[in-house]
Amino acid sequence: MTPETRGSRPPTWLRVAVPAVLILVWFALFGSGGAAFGRLSDVVTNDQAQFLPASAEATEVNELQAGFRDSDAVPAIIVFAGDGTLDDAATATIEDLREQVLAVDGVVADQASPVIPSDDGRAAQFVVPIDADAGEGGPRDVVDEIRGLLAEHPIEGVAAAVTGPAGFTADLAQAFSGIDGLLLAVALAAVFVILVIVYRSPLLPVIVLGTSMAALCASVLTVVALAGADILPLSGQTQGILFILVIGAATDYSLLYIARYREALADGGSKWDATLAALRGAWEPIVASGGTVIVGLLILLASELTSNKILGPVAAIGIAFAMLAALTLLPALLLWAGKVAFWPRRARAAEADAPAGPDEDPTAxxxxxxxxxxxxxxxxxxxxxxxxxxxxxxxxxxxxxxxxxxxxxxFVLGASEARDGQAMLGDHFPAGSGTPAVIIGGEGDLQAMAAVARDTDGVDSVTVVATGTPAGQAEVTEDGLVAFGPPGTPAPEPTVVDGRVLLQATLADPADSLAAEATVERLRASLDDVDAAVLVGGSTAVALDTNAAAITDRGRIIPLVLAAILLILMLLLRxxxxxxxxxxxxxxxxxxxxxxxxxxxxxxxxxxxxxxxxxxxxxxxxxxxxxxxxxxxxxxxxxxxxxxxxxxxxxxxxxxxxxxxxxxxxxxxxxxxxxxxxxxxxxxxxxxxxxxxxxxxxxxxxxxxxxxxxxxxxxxxxxxxxxxxxxx
The missing domain is CATH 1.20.1640.10 (Multidrug efflux transporter AcrB transmembrane domain)
Structure with a gap:
């Protein structure tokens, strides 16, 4: 090394201080982000309705529904099905279980339905609304407690299950419960094995995975803060993709830097010179690659679905930290380790025997x-x-x-009590029981809307939210409103909010089926003839509108992503x-x-x-x-x-x-x-x-x-x- 080259270097204290500061900063982010993992469950939501586009009809119905109810509740359907006709003892036990369920914290007892026997006498059900904000785990914890209660009081020859929207939400939350531990463990183990095989070094894989985990912890810290401030709602789906994307991308960028660093060390340079050479060779492709991914992800902001919009910036945050870690923390760690990082192998270029002269055969x-x-x-x-x-x-x-x-x-692979309960409902009741289509329209059109709904294929019955009845609703027949309750129950009056009434149409098919979605489409088309302002929502409409928005997104997002990436490549490659x-x-x-x-x-x-x-x-x-x-x-x-x-x-x-x-x-x-x-x-x-x-x-x-x-x-x-x- 010449004196001129030596003199052009920064002083020793600076070469020591800069990597040390970088490592300490990332170590602090690692610790703070690790603590933020424990708060992820508090900010994650898996409610499909919360991710609908604002313009969807089902979204508008969800907002209007709030005026017709006293709480923000999710219905759970408790269904019992016997091998034969339910006897008096089984019926009495079911009534007793209903009272115990109503006493569970989080159950909105005054809005629960009575026990409803099936026409064939072999099954019974009741619906209990569950407060969406109950406890730390929301509906999942309440459903788990109800399921535990049913398991503690089995009825001989009778199967019991908790289904409905709350049941499916609980099953989905349970499926996502392994996202922090199992998913990370499997991903990190797979990456570690590959890195050991590739580098045959015990230290280098640890350095790379440490870099990836630091990037992930910084990402989680940022995302949890934004979700806690209600800036970026977070779902389990987005959380899982964030974990995988950050680990994979940070490792990929690290591999590119390591290849350049190893080449520079193999040329005989010092650790400092090799670091500068590696940064010069790696920063442009890493920034270009990460920038391309970030641009592609941010184009998701043009999506109609909120879930897609949120994934874009959340994942982009992860990619940004992956790039930053690969260009700051990794170089600092490798500068500290030097050739020892590659032990017991020597640091050599990937193709050390590649011809270097312009006239030599590049394939030799x-x-x-x-x-x-x-x-x-x-x-x-x-x-x-x-x-x-x-x-x-x-x-x-x-x-x-x-x-x-x-x-x-x-949605859930494998066992699902809610899915089993839905099948039990379909065997003995209208399959859409407990999760009806919701119709909101003008008070003066009550009978007309009910008549159209009753005449629509796939609709089993129609009720209206009403005051003065124990169940809070009344059946709408051709002759008027009929109250649910014992003899002598006063004549019901429909609940009117801002001149509107809310009807519930029980569907003949399961609420989450394609047949139910077709029924909702027919309902919307028929009710337009009553008044174009009539709206149809409910869980089936949420799924229908979500699918429609997702299909629209495909046609909009894909061309935009292609155009953006093409432009970036043109600028990069000139x-x-x-x-x-x-x-x-x-x-x-x-x-x-x-x-x-x-x-x-x-x-x-x-x-x-x-x-x-x-x-x-x-x-x-x-x-x-x-x-x-x-x-x-x-x-x-x-x-x-x-x-x-x-x-x-x-x-x-x-x-x-x-x-x-x-x-x-x-x-x-x-x-x-x-x-x-x-x-x-x-x-x-x-x-x-x-x-x-x-x-x-x-x-x-x-x-x-x-x-x-x-x-x-x-x-x-x-x-x-x-x-x-x-x-x-």
């Missing part, structure tokens, strides 16, 4: 990636055409993807042709992943369908993250092309990035696969689509298709930049 030498480079250079056109044909073949499964929505009873080719490869890869996933979902996993948001989320994650690997590859290709010419640069870029891209792809696929441990249909599907798609990108698109196509096109891929006018 040993190693896997030298072999791949030779394969691509030998028959580039055959390679990219065959790769494209294989991806196109995978796309043939796309028409089999059923992404028009699934019943909410299918080219138009290369970004177009890269975007085309990513879209084809996504379609192939979706096609294979559709066949697996239908014929292997036997899923009942998919939520309309599944293709959208799969697209955002796969395209944004898939472009990451394009950026890792093509920024290095451009760097090498400037020095050695386009075709030689492509082969050198492939050799130099092949190992890091493969490792990053395996890590990201493993982290998303970890989502599959949660028994949630949506997350299981996203898990498979993204994990398979990332592997497809890693081993086919980025390894063969993109290098071969770029090699075949030659320097024209850089058009209109100066590189396109070069001689090689």
């Amino acid at each position: 030498g040993r190693g896997l990636w030298a072999g791949v480079a030779r394969f691509v250079a030998r028959r580039p056109r055959t390679v990219w055409i065959a790769s494209t044909a294989l991806l196109a073949l995978m796309c043939l499964g796309l028409p089999r993807l059923d992404a028009d929505g699934v019943p909410s009873s299918e 080219s138009i042709v290369a970004p177009l080719l890269l975007i085309g490869s990513v879209v084809l890869s996504f379609a192939a992943a979706l096609g294979v996933s559709a066949l697996v979902f239908e014929h292997v996993l036997h899923f009942p369908g998919a939520d309309p948001s599944v293709p959208l989320f799969g697209f955002v994650f796969l395209v944004a993250l898939g472009v990451d690997y394009n950026i890792f590859l093509m920024t290095r290709v451009r760097e090498e092309s400037v020095r050695f010419g386009t075709r030689a640069g492509i082969l050198r870029g492939l050799r130099l990035t092949g190992g890091v891209i493969t490792s990053a792809g395996l890590v990201l696929a493993a982290t998303f696969a970890a989502l599959g441990v949660l028994p949630i249909l949506f997350l299981a599907q996203i898990s498979f689509i993204v994990a398979f798609g990332v592997l497809l990108d890693t081993f086919l698109v980025r390894t063969l298709l993109v290098p071969a196509l770029s090699y075949d096109v030659g320097r024209a891929i850089w058009w209109p930049s100066k590189l396109a006018r070069g001689t090689r």
Whole structure:
């Protein structure tokens, strides 16, 4: 080292102080974020109605309903079904259990229904509203206590279950209960095993995972603060995706930095010089990759669904901290560790034997990636055409993807008491009992609305919220209102709020079924003839409007994401042709992943369908993250092309990035696969689509298709930049 070089360095105290301060700051964020994990359950909500678009009809009904009730309650249906006719002893026990249920904290006792026997005499049910703000766990804790009460007092020959919206909410909350422990443990274990295999070092995987966990803790700290201030509502679904996205992205960015750092150390530089060289080589692709993902995620703010809008900024916060940790904490830790981080192996470049001279054959030498480079250079056109044909073949499964929505009873995979209870209800009562469609219209149109509702296929009965009746409602018949209650119950009067009345239409089909959604659509169309201002809501309408908004989002968000990423690639690569080719490869890869996933979902996993948001989320994650690997590859290709010419640069870029891209792809696929441990249909599907798609990108698109196509096109891929006018 020359005196001039030594003199240009910062003083020793600064080289010691800067990394130390960075490590201490991140350590503080790690500790504070770790404490914030315990507050996640307090700010997470899984109520589907809270994530509807403001313009949805069901949203307006939810807001108007508040005027007709004294509490913000979620109905729970307690259903009993016997092997035969319920005898007097069983009926008396059910009545006694009802009284005990009404005494449970959180149950709104004065709004509970009486015990209602089925027409066949083999079942009974009663409905109890549960205060949405009851206790720390809300409806879930109350439902768990009711279920415990029923388990303590079994009735011989009679099955009992808690179902309805509160029951399904409790089952969903239970399914998400492993998100803090099990999900993180599986994801971190998978990443650790991959890193140990890749680096064969005990210390380096710990440094990388420490960086990822620091980024996650900082993200959780920020998100919990925003959710606690009611700025960003948080769902279990968003929480799970945040965990996986931060761990996967932070690890990927760390791998890219480590590859550059190892190259610099292998060249004989000091730890400080290697750090500066690694930062110079890694910051642009890391910032470009993270920025691309952030832009793609923030485009979700254009979504109609609040759940999608919230995922965008929450996940973007996570990606921002992942980038920041990879460019600050990781360099500080590696500066501290130096070559010891790679022990017991020596720090060497990924392709230490790569030819360095401009006239040398870039495919010469040993190693896997030298072999791949030779394969691509030998028959580039055959390679990219065959790769494209294989991806196109995978796309043939796309028409089999059923992404028009699934019943909410299918959201939870595996056992679900609420789903079992819903089946019991359907066997003995109108399947929509306890979760009716809600109709709100003018007081003067009461009888007309009721008549239209009764005549609509799929509607079993119609009631109106009324005063002066024990049940708080009355049946609406052709002759007027009929009170529920013992003989002598006074004639009811409909409850009127701002000139409106609220009717409840009990549906013949389960409230979460596609048949019930079709009934709601018929109701809305028929009631428009009474008055266009009549609104239809309820849990079925919530699902219907959510699916409709999700389908609209797909058509709006996907083109915006493509356009934004294309623009970023053009700015980064100073080219138009290369970004177009890269975007085309990513879209084809996504379609192939979706096609294979559709066949697996239908014929292997036997899923009942998919939520309309599944293709959208799969697209955002796969395209944004898939472009990451394009950026890792093509920024290095451009760097090498400037020095050695386009075709030689492509082969050198492939050799130099092949190992890091493969490792990053395996890590990201493993982290998303970890989502599959949660028994949630949506997350299981996203898990498979993204994990398979990332592997497809890693081993086919980025390894063969993109290098071969770029090699075949030659320097024209850089058009209109100066590189396109070069001689090689």
